[in-house]
Amino acid sequence: KAGVTQTPRYLIKTRGQQVTLSCSPISGHRSVSWYQQTPGQGLQFLFEYFSETQRNKGNFPGRFSGRQFSNSRSEMNVSTLELGDSALYLCASSGGGRGDEQFFGPGTRLTVL
C-alpha cells in the first residue's frame, strides 16, 4: 500500500507570494490533516478535511486555507507569505475516526525569503 505523498518536497518563495502544497493520502483514507512544524514550536494543527469538508480548524490566520477533492487528495494554500511561514508542513491521513492513528507524509519544507 502506497504511503502518504506530498509535493513539492522543497519550496522557496518570497514575502507576499502565495503557495500551494499538495497531499495524496493513503488509498481508502478519507481524512487529511495538515500540520506546521517550526523550531521550538512542535507540530501545530492547521486543519482537517473529511469527505471534501473542513471538519476542524486550528488557530491560524485566514491566509492559510485548504481544500479536499473527491479522491481525498488535499491542497493547502498560504497567501501573502510572511517570513514566519517558513516551516515544515506535514500532512497526515487516516480513516477519519476520532483517535484514529494518523499516517504522515514526508513533508514540504517551505522557505520564505
Next chain:
Amino acid sequence: ILNVEQSPQSLHVQEGDSTNFTCSFPSSNFYALHWYRWETAKSPEALFVMTLNGDEKKKGRISATLNTKEGYSYLYIKGSQPEDSATYLCAFTGSARQLTFGSGTQLTVLP
C-alpha cells in the same frame, strides 16, 4: 488552548541503557493518547494509540502506560540501541477530533 507537555526535552543515553519519558495532558474530555517516533529525514511513525485508563502497550523493547485520571503517559525503552535515536512525540485527542502534540523528547543513544 490544550496543554500537552513532554519531559525531558532531550536525553542522551548509552547503548544498553533503559530510559523513559513523560507526557502530561488534560485529564478532562480524554479520548486517546498517541505516541509517535520521528527519525531525522523521515515521517513521524505511530507507535501506540491508547484509549483506556491503565492501558499498557508494548512493541518490542518499547512500551507505554496510560493514566487518564491524572493525565500522564510514560514511554519506556528497554536496552536502548543507536537506531532508537529519534524524537518521540505524544499527542492528545479530546472532545475535538484533532491531535494536539507535545513538543517532543529528543533521544540520542550513544554507541
